[in-house]
Amino acid sequence: MVPVTIRWQGKAYNVEYDPEDSGISLKNKLSILTQVPAERQKIIVKGGQLKDDQVMKNVGLKPNATVMMMGTPGELVTNIPIPITTGAVDHGSDSDDEKYPSGLVNLGNTCYMNSTVQLLRAIPELKDAVQKSNVSSGVIGEFSSLLRSMDSANSITPVRFLQNLRLEYPQFSEMSRETGGYAQQDAEECWSFLLSSLQRSLSSEWVQKNMSGKLTSTMKCDENENEEPTVSQDTFLSLPCHISMHTNYMTQGILEGLTQKLTKRSDVLNRDAIYNKVSRISRLPKYLTVNFVRFYWKASLGQKAKILRKVKFPFELDAVEFCSPELSQKLIPVRDKLREIEKNDEEQERNTKRIKIQPSEEERESEAESRLTQIATCQSLVDPQLSEDDGANITGLYDLIGVLSHSGASASSGHYQAWIRNPDQHSEWFRFNDSRVSTVPAEKIESLDGGGEADSAYILLYQAKNIE
Known part of the structure; x- marks a missing residue:
C-alpha cells in the first residue's frame, strides 16, 4: 500500500492505495472521507486529471506525495x-x-x-x-x-x-x-x-x-x-x-x-x-x-x-476433547466410525494410484455398496437427541x-x-x-x-x- 495526502478545501486527508488498483478505487475511498461522489472529483496528477481506469502504479505518485482534489459534496454512492x-x-x-x-x-x-x-x-x-x-x-x-x-x-x-x-x-x-x-x-x-x-x-x-x-x-x-x-x-x-x-x-x-x-x-x-x-x-x-x-x-x-x-x-x-463427558460419550462412536470410513477411502485411493489399474465395473459396485453400508452404520450410531438438534455437530469433527x-x-x-x-x-x-x-x-x-x-x-x- 502506498500512502499519499489529498488536499481538498483546505483539509488534508491521508489515504493509502494499492499500486495495482485503478483510479476509481482511490476516488471511492475519498468519497467516504469527503462526501464528494467519485464522478465529481478532479484529482490533479502529473499529466492532468486522474482517470477512472488509470492504473495507480502508472500515475507516477511517490509515497507521501501531496495531491490536490477539486469537487463539491453530494449524495454518497452505493455498492458499486x-x-x-x-x-x-x-x-x-x-x-x-x-x-x-x-x-x-x-x-x-x-x-x-x-x-x-x-x-x-x-x-x-x-x-x-x-x-x-x-x-x-x-x-x-x-x-x-x-x-x-x-x-x-x-x-x-x-x-x-x-x-x-x-x-x-x-x-x-x-x-x-x-x-x-x-x-x-x-x-x-x-x-x-x-x-x-x-x-x-x-x-x-x-x-x-x-x-x-x-x-x-x-x-x-x-x-x-x-x-x-x-x-x-x-x-x-x-x-x-x-x-x-x-x-x-x-x-x-x-x-x-x-x-x-x-x-x-x-x-x-x-x-x-x-x-x-x-x-x-x-x-x-x-x-x-x-x-x-x-x-x-x-x-x-x-x-x-x-x-x-x-x-x-x-x-x-x-473437538471431543473439549466436550463434557456426557456429550463425548455420544460423539465418540460416530467420530471413530467416520474416521474409519475416511481411512478406507484414502487407502483405496492410494492403491488405485499405485497399481495404475482401473477397477472393473463389478469391483466399483462392490466398493460403493460396502461404503454405503458403512455410512448407514455410522448414521445409526448418532444419538437420537443429537439427531433432532437442528444445527448441531453430530460427529465432533470439523x-x-x-x-x-x-x-x-x-x-x-x-x-x-x-x-x-x-x-x-x-x-x-x-x-x-x-x-x-x-x-x-x-x-x-x-x-x-x-x-x-x-x-x-x-x-x-x-x-x-x-x-x-
Whole structure:
C-alpha cells in the first residue's frame, strides 16, 4: 500500500492505495472521507486529471506525495461494482476473472470489515438465511444487499454497508490522531458485532442454531473443600485460544481458556476466596469459530500490542476433547466410525494410484455398496437427541474452511486478510486482500501460524464434518 495526502478545501486527508488498483478505487475511498461522489472529483496528477481506469502504479505518485482534489459534496454512492484490476494467482496459473469470487474495495482502513464479510460469506447457508429474513434496512439489510452484489466476479465498493456499520456501531467511526483519516479497527470486534446483529435480525434463529455452542461450567472453591461446587450453563459464539509462553498448539490454548482461576466472594468463608472454574462444551454448533487471543493492552504503548508467538492449528479439528463427558460419550462412536470410513477411502485411493489399474465395473459396485453400508452404520450410531438438534455437530469433527489473518504489531495498525477454502477444490484457497483476489495452495495456510509480524491467524472458521 502506498500512502499519499489529498488536499481538498483546505483539509488534508491521508489515504493509502494499492499500486495495482485503478483510479476509481482511490476516488471511492475519498468519497467516504469527503462526501464528494467519485464522478465529481478532479484529482490533479502529473499529466492532468486522474482517470477512472488509470492504473495507480502508472500515475507516477511517490509515497507521501501531496495531491490536490477539486469537487463539491453530494449524495454518497452505493455498492458499486468495479472491474477487477488484477487477478494475480500466487502459484502462476491463468487468471480468468469468472473463477474468482468478488473482492471488496478498501475505503480507508476498512480491511478489518472486508475480511470479516468474506469470512461470513464462506458460510453458504447464511446468505439464504439473511435474505429469507426480509430485513431491508440497517446494517443487516445492507449486508444482505452486499451479499447479492458479490455474486458477480467484480470487486464491490461497500459504501452503504460501511455507513450503516458506523451508524449502528459508532466505535468504527473513530478517527486516527496520526493520519486524520478513519482509524484501523479490530476485526474480532467487527465479527462479534455482526454476529450479534444477525442474532437479533434473523427470525429463524439461524445463528443460535448453527453458530452458537453451549458450555457447562463447574466452579469449586480451592480454599474450602466443604463448599458445594456450583454448576452453570452458558452459550458462546466463539472459543478463545489463549496464548501463553508455553502455548504451541491451538488445542492447548483452547483448553487453557476452558480452565480459569477466579477470585470472588465466598458466602461460606465470608471473604474473597480463590475458585477454580472448569468449563466443557455441552453442545457443538455446525460452524465453530476460534478466536486467537493475540492482542493485550500494553500500558507503556497506550494500545493493544500483539502476541507474536507461533501457534499451530489443524485443518481437521477433533473437538471431543473439549466436550463434557456426557456429550463425548455420544460423539465418540460416530467420530471413530467416520474416521474409519475416511481411512478406507484414502487407502483405496492410494492403491488405485499405485497399481495404475482401473477397477472393473463389478469391483466399483462392490466398493460403493460396502461404503454405503458403512455410512448407514455410522448414521445409526448418532444419538437420537443429537439427531433432532437442528444445527448441531453430530460427529465432533470439523474441517477448516476460513481464516482471518492479521499482519503487524498492534490491533490499531497492520492489515487484515481473509483466506477461504475453495468449496469445489479443497487443496486450493482464495486469498482476499481487499479488492485483490488470488488463489494459494493449502500449504500457504499452514504458514499463518504466527511467529512474527507477518500474516498470522486471528479468527478461524470450522465446519462440521458430515456423514457422507
